[in-house]
Amino acid sequence: MKVSFLIHTIYGIGGTIRTTLNLAEELASRHEVEIVSVFRHRDEPLFAIDPRITVVPLVDTRPSSPGDETRHPLALEPAECVPAHEARFKEYSRLTDRRVSDHYAASDADVVIGTRPGLVAYVARCAPARAVLIGQEHMTHHHHKPALRAEMHRHLAALDAFVTVSEGDAAVWRERMPLPDTQVLAIPNSVPEPSVAVSDLTGTTVVAAGRLAAEKQYDVLIEAFAEVVAVRPEWTLRICGWGRQKERLRRRIDELGLYNHVHLMGPRSPIDPEWAKGAIAVSTSRHESFGMTLVEAMRCGLPVVSTDCDYGPREIVADGVDGLLVPVGDRGAVAAALLRLIDDEPLRRRMGAAARSHAARFDPGPIAKRYEELFAALGAGRRTRPEGTAPTAVTGDDRSAPGPLVDCAAEEDGAVTVLLSGERGGRAALVCSHPDAAVPDRVFPFGPAGRAVIPADAGLAEGVWTCRIDPPPPAAAPAAPAAGAAPAARDTAQARSRLVARVVDQRGAMRAAERVRPGEPVHTLVPHVRHGGLALRSWVRPAHAESGRITVGARRITVSGRLLGQVRPVGDPVLLLRRRGVDEGHLEFPGARVGADGFRCAIPLAAPVRVQASGHDIWDLWLRHAPGAAPVRIGRVLDDVVEKGGVFPYPAVVLLKKRPLARVRAALDRLRLRAPQQVSVKIFFGAGNELALDVVDRTAK
Template identity: 60%
Template sequence: MKISLLIHTIYGIGGTIRTTLNLAEELASRHEVEIVSVFRHRDIPLFDIDPRITVVPLVDTRPSSPGNEKKHPDQLKPAKLFPPHEARYKEYSELTDERVRDHYAGSDADVVIGTRPGLVAYAAQFAPVSTVVIGQEHMTYHHHKEALREEMRPLLAETDAFVTVSEGDAAVWREQMPLPDTRILSIPNSVPDPDVSPSDTTGNIIVAAGRLSREKQYDVLLKAFADVVALRPDWTLRIYGWGPERERLRRRVQKLRLYNSVQLMGPRSPIEPEWVKGAIAVSTSRHESFGMTLVEAMRCGLPVVSTDCDYGPREIIKDGVDGLLVPVGDVGAVSAALLRLIDDQQLRRRMGAEARENSRRYDPAAIAKQYTDLFAELGAGATQHNRGAPVAESARSAVFAPVADAVAKPDGSVTVRLITPEAAVLKHPGLQLLCTKVGDGAPSRAYPFDLDGSVTIPAADDFADGHWTCHADQPATGLRAEIFARTVDQRGSLKVADRLTTGAPVHHHVPYRRAPEQHLVLRSWVRPVHAEAADFLLSDRRLTLTGRLFGEAEPSGEPSLLLRRGGDSPEELSFPGTREGTRGFEVTIGCEVAVAHQHHPREAWEVWLRYAPGEEPVRVGRVLDDVVQKGDVFVYPEALFHKQRPLLLARRVLRRLRHQQQRLVKVKLAYDRDNALVLHVSDR
C-alpha cells in the first residue's frame, strides 16, 4: 500500500521529525512511503533520509533559493482551512491551503497521516474519500488551548483513527472528547537500535538532550547540577539541542559559575554517538507527551533520571529498575538521584543494562506492526498489495556512494568501516581510504581496505595539523568519492590525555561528520609540544587559567604566560605563573593590564606559555578531547572595565575636560578556529 505522512517540515530537527522518519523507514521495507513536507527551509535535511522514501516539499522558503515563496501573494494571505488557534497558524496561508489540497487531489495514497493538529485538519479535509485518514497527537490534550480543541472536534470526527503517544493521554482524549466514529488509541514513538555499541556507564559525563525551551526546565537541571559538581567536581554535564532558550541558559551557566563543567553542545544528528559518551542521562521537563530522548538514551544503555511528568516518562521508565523518577521541579530530588547513580557504579551498570533491555519494546519493527495492524483494521490497501515493492539492491548500489562508520579508539587509532563491504570492496579491488588535507598541498595518506571493508589509521601516523577529508579511492580506475559518515563514535577521544606518553610528541586524530553533507573528515593535531588549557576562573576581574604541558618538553622553574598582539601595534605582555606538579601550570592574568594597553576598539591577544626560562613559548589551547570546534561550546564570562576616552584634539581640552566620557571595555577569553586561546579586548 502507499502511505503518506504530512509534516510541517522534514528539513529541521526535533522529536516529531525523528519519529516520523523512524516510522517511515520501517514502513518503507514493505510499502510505498512518501513524506509530504509543507515547508522546505533548507537545502539538505538535518536528519538522514532513507532513499526509499519519497520526500515531497510543497512551499519553498529557502532564503537563497530562486524559488523562495515567502513573498508569494497567496503566502501573505492568512490560511482559511488551517485551525486559527493552532500554534503555527501564522506560518500557514492560502498558498499552503492550495498546495496541500492540490497534492492530495491527485494522490493515490491508501493512508494519509497528519502529524500535528493543523495537518490533521488538512488531512481530514483534503485526503481522497477512499483513503484512511489518521491523526497523530505528539503533544497532549491539556497542552492545547480549549479553542483549538473545539476547532478540531468536527475535523477529528472525520478521521478514521486518532493516535496519541501515551495511554494516559489517550484516556484523557476518550473521556474529554468522545468521537463515536473515530478510534482513539495509543501507539508510542519508535526508536531504532543504535548503530554504536552501548555505553559502559564508567565515564563521568551526564547527558541531556532536547529543544532548549522553557518546558524542558533546564534551569532546574542547572541548579541541581551545581549541587552535584560542588561534591563531585570531576563530573560534567553536556546539554544537546537548540532553541530559543540557548543564550539565556548560557548566561545562567555563567551566573552559576558552571562554565568549566557544563557545555551547551548544540544539535547533533545522529544523537546516539553522543548518548554513549555519557554515564547517566537526565531530563527535567515540566511535561512530556512521550519522551523520545528518554528512549534514545535507554537504547544506548544509559540509566535515566527523569521528572515524573505527564505522561510519557512514567510509561517508559520503571522507577528503581532502569531509571529514577523524581517530582517535577524538585531541584533537591534531581541532584540526589544524580548523586545516587554517580556514587554507585554497579547500580549504574545494572540500571543501564535494564534500560537497554526494556527499551526494546520501542523498536521500529514493533511500532510499525501496530500501525500496519491498524491500517488493516481500517481497511486500507485492501486491493493494492503489490505497490511499493522494495527497490532492488542492484539498483541502489549502481552509483558508487561509499558509506562508513568511524570509531576513535582509546589507543588513539581511528577505524573506518564501510557499511556495504561487498559492494564497495569486492567489486572494487584495490580500494583504499585516501585522506587529503584541506587547504594546502600536503601529501595525501592512503590506507588499503581489508576485504571486510575496514581500515585502521594508527595513532602515531604523522598527519599534518589540520582537517583531512576522507575518500574511498580505487587508483586503477580513478574511481574516487568522499565517504558519507553514517555514525562517528568519538568515545576514544575523551581520555586522550591519559594515554599520551611523557616526552613524546602529541598525536591526536578525531573523526567527525562535516555539515551539511555529513562527509567523513579527520581532525588531526600533531605537534612536538602542546600547552593544554584546563579550568578557567574569573574573580575580581582577574582571569586564572590552569593547564598542563604535553610533548617533547622539560618544564623547569616557574612558567610565565605571554599575551601577544599582532597587527600594526605589536606588543607582548608577560604574567608570572606557578608550576603545579611536574607539568601543570597556573597563571593569573590581570585584565586591567590588557585594557591599559588597548590601542584599537577591537583587539585579539594570542595566549602563549613559556614553560621554562630561555625556551620558546607555545600556544595555549584545548585540543585533547572529542570536541572538534571549541569556540561555541566552551564559552567563558567577560570582565567589564570603565576606561576614559582619550582627548584627541588639544585645543578642545579645556572645553571638554569636564565632559570626558567613559567607555565600557570587555575582556574575554575564547577559542579561535584552531582551538587556541585568544584574549579579546574590545569596546562594548
Template identity: 55%
Template sequence: MRISFLIHNAYGIGGTVRTTSTLAGTLAEQHDVEIVSVFRHREEPALAPGGKVRLRHLVDLRRGGPGYEGDDPDHGRPAVVFPAAEGRHGQYSALTDRRIAEHLRRLDCDVVVGTRPGLNVHIAQQARRGPVRVGQEHLTLGTHSERLKRVLRTHYPRLDAVTTVTEADARTYRRLMRLPGVRVEAVPNGVPAPAVAPADGSGKWVIAAGRLAPAKRYDVLVRAFALVVAERPDWRLRVYGAGAERPRLRALIEKLGLYNHVYLMGPANPLEAEWVKGSIGAVTSSLESFGMTIVEAMRCGLPVVATDCPHGPGEIITDGADGLLVPVGRTEAIAAALLRLIGDDELRRRMGAAALASSARFDPAAVAARYETLFAGLRTRGGLRGGLHRTRGALLSTAFQAKDRGRSALRKVRAA
C-alpha cells in the same frame, strides 16, 4: 498497503520530521510508502527517509530556484481551511489550502496519515472517500488552546483514528474530545538502535539534551548539579542543544561557579556518540509530550534521572529498575537521585543494562508493527461501516457543538 504521510516540512529539522522519517522508512520495508511535504525550502532533506520512501512536496519555497512560489499572490492570502488557532497558521495560505485540497482529492492510497492538528483537519475535511484517515498527535491535548480544541472536536469525528504518543494523552482524548466512532490509540515514537557500542558506565559525565527552552527546566538541573559538585567534584555535566535559554543558563553557571563542571555544548547530530561518553542521562522538564531523549539515552545504555512530569517519563522509565523518577522542580531530589547513581558503580551499571534491554520496545520495527496492526484493523472496519462511523461522529459532534454554544450563550445571559 499504500501509505501516505502528510507533513508540514520534511526538509526541516525537528522531532516530528525525525519520527515520521523513521516510521515511514521502517514501514517501507513491507509497504508502498510516501511522505508528502507541504513545504520545501532546501534542495535535500536534513533527515532523509529510507531509500524506499518517496518524498515530494506541494509548495516550493526554494528562493532563486525555477519552481519558487513564494511570490504567488495566493501565498500572501491567509489560509481558511488550516485552522487559525493552530500554531503554524501564519505559514499557511490560500495557496497551501488549494494545493493540499488538490493533493487529497487525487490521493490514491489505503491509508493517509496527518502529522499535526492543522493537517489532520485538512484530511478530515478534504480526503476523498476510501483511504483510512489517521491523525497523529505529536504534542499533547493539554498544550492546545481551547479555541483549537473546539476546532478539533468539530472535525476529528470524520477521522478513523487519532494516535497519541502516550497512554496518558490517549486517555485525555477519550475523556474530553467526544469522538464517537473514532479509534484513539497510543503508539510511542520509534528510536533506532544506536550505531555505536553502549556506554560502559565508567565515564564521569552526566548528559542532557534537548531544546534550551523554559519547559526543559535546565536551570533546575544546573542548580541540582551544584549540589552534586559539592560532594563529587570529579563529575561533570554536558548539555546538548540550542535555544533562547542559553544566555540565562550561561549566566547561572557563572553565578554558581560551575564553569569547570557544566558545559553548554550546543547542538549535536547524531547524539549517539555523545550519549555513550556519559554514564547517566538527565531530564528535568516540567512538561514532555513523550520523552525522546529519555529513550535515546536508554538505547545507549544510560540510566536516566527524570522528572515525573504528566506525560512520557513515567511510561518510559520503570522507577528503580532502569532509571529514577523524581518530583518536578525539586532540586534536592534531582541531586539526590544523581548522587545515588554516581556513588554506586554497580547500581549504575545494572540500571544501564536494564535501560538498554527495556528500551528495545521502542525499536522502529516494534512501533511500525503496532501501526500495521492499527491500519489493518481500520481497513477491515472501512467501507460502508467506516463511512457510517464518520457520518454518525460528524452528526454527534455537530450536536455537541450546538450544545456548547447554547451553554456559552446561557452563561453570557446570566453574567449580564
C-alpha cells in the same frame, strides 16, 4: 498499501521528525511510503532519509532557492483550512491550502497520517475519500489551548483513528473529548537500535537532549547541576539541541559559574554517538507526551533521571529499576538523583543494563506492526510490495548522496577506523588530503570487508584532512545523505569519490589526554563531519600546554592546565600574552607549578586594557615552562570537540577604559550626560582551539 505521512517539515530536527522517519523506514520494507513535507526550508534534510521513502516537498521557502515562494501571492493570504489557534498558524497560507489539496486530489494513498493539529485538519478535509484517515498527537491534550481543542473537534470527528503516544494522554482525550466515530488509542513512538556501540558508563558526562525551550526546564537542570559539581567537580553536563532559550541558558550558566561544567553542544544528528559518550541521561521537562530522548538514551545503555511529568516518562521509566523519577521542577531532587547514580557505580551499571533491555520494546518492528494492525482493522487497502521487489526510489526533492556512505570511529588507542556502508572495499583505498598542497596525500587501503584503519601513530600533519575513496565508484544509485550534507555535482568522479559521513563515533578522542606519554610528542586525530563529508582533525606538536579549568573573575582570569610532550618543566611557569597585528605587544605574568606537569597562571585584566593599541586587540596565550625556553601555545585539543569556540564560551568582563586624565574625563562625561567608555575583556578558543584574549571597546548602556 501506500502510506502517506503529512508533516510540517522533514528538513529540520526534532522528535516528531525522528519518530516519523523511524516508523516510515520500517513500513517501507513492506509498503509504499511517502512523506509529504509542507515546507522545504533547507537544501538537505538534517536526518538521513531511507532512499525507499518518497519525499514530496510542497512549498519552497529556501531564501537562496530560485523557487523561493515566500512572496507568492497566495502565501501572503492566511490559511482557510488550518485552525486559527494552531501554534504555527501564521506559517500556513492559502498557498499551503492549495498545495496540500492538489497533492491529495491526485493521490492514491490508502492511509494518510497527519502529525500535528493543523495537518490533522488538512487530512480531515483533503485526504482521498477512500483512504483511512489517522491523526497523531505528539504533544498532549493539556498542552493545547481550549480554543484549539474546540476548533479541532470536528476535524478529529472526521478521522478513523486518533493516536497518542501515551496511554495516559489517550485516556484524557477519551474523557474530555468524546469522539463516537473515531478510535482513540495509544501507540508509542519507536526508536531503533543505536547506530554505535552502547556506552560503557565509565565516563563522567551527563547528557540531555531536546529543544532549548521553556517546557524542557533546562534552567532547573542547570541549577541542579550546580549542586552536583559542588560535590563532584570532575563531572560535566552536555545539553544537545537548539532553540530560543539558548542565550538565556548561557547567561544562567555564566551567573552560576558553571562554564567549565555545563556545555550547550548545539544540535547533534545522529544523536546516538552523543548518548554513548555519557554515563547518565537526564530530562527535566515540565510535560512530555512521550519521551523520545529517554528511550534513545536507554537504548544506548544509559540509566536515566527524569521528571515524573505527564505522561510519557512514567510509561517508559521503571523508577528504581532502569532510572529514577523525580518531581517536576524540584532541582534538589534532580541533583540528589544524579548524585545517587554518580556515587554508586554498581547501581549505575545495573540500571544501565536494565534500561538497555527494557527499551527494546520500542523497537520500530513491533511499533510498525501495531500500526499495520490498525490500518487493517480500519479497512485500509492491502497493496503490499511483492516479495523481492526493489523499492521505488522516487523523490520530490533531490536527496541523492554525493558519494559513498561511511561509518567512522575514533578508537580507544587513538586509531581511526572507516567502514564503507553496504559496500566492500576490494582494491579501493581511503585517501586523506591536507589543505596544504605541499603536504602529500596519505593512503590507507580498504580491506575486503570495506574497512580502513588510520593508525594512531600515522603522523598526519596538523590540520583538517578531507577524505575520499580511490578509485571512485561508478555513478551510484541515490543514497541517503548524512546530516547537513552539502549538495555536490553528482556526475563527476570527484563527487563520487567524496566519503559522506553517516555515523561518527568520537568516544575514543575523549580520552586522548590519557594516551599522552611523558617525553613523547602530542598527537591526536578526531573524525568529524565537515560540510557533510568525512574529515579528520589532526593535532601534532612536540610540546603542548593543554588548558583545563578557566576561572573568570571580576579582576583576573585564571588558566590551569598541563604541560605535555617533549618538554620538562623547570621552576615556575610564566604566562605570556602576545598581541596580534602590526602593533605587537608582549606581557608576562608569573604562574605556579602544580604537581609534575600542571600549571596555574592568572591574568590581571587591567594589564592588557592599560596598553590597548586599538579598539579591538587580540592577545594569544603562551606558556614558558622554563627560563629561556621557547614558549608553547596554550589550547585545548585532547578531546572530541573539534571546534570549541561555540561550545566552550566564557563570560566577558567589563572594565572602565583607562585614559589619560581619567578623573577629569569622567567628570566631563557626567556633565555632558555621556556614558563612560568601557572595555570588554573575554577569553575564548580560536579556530585552532588555542586560547586568546579579546579586548574590545564598548559603550556603556
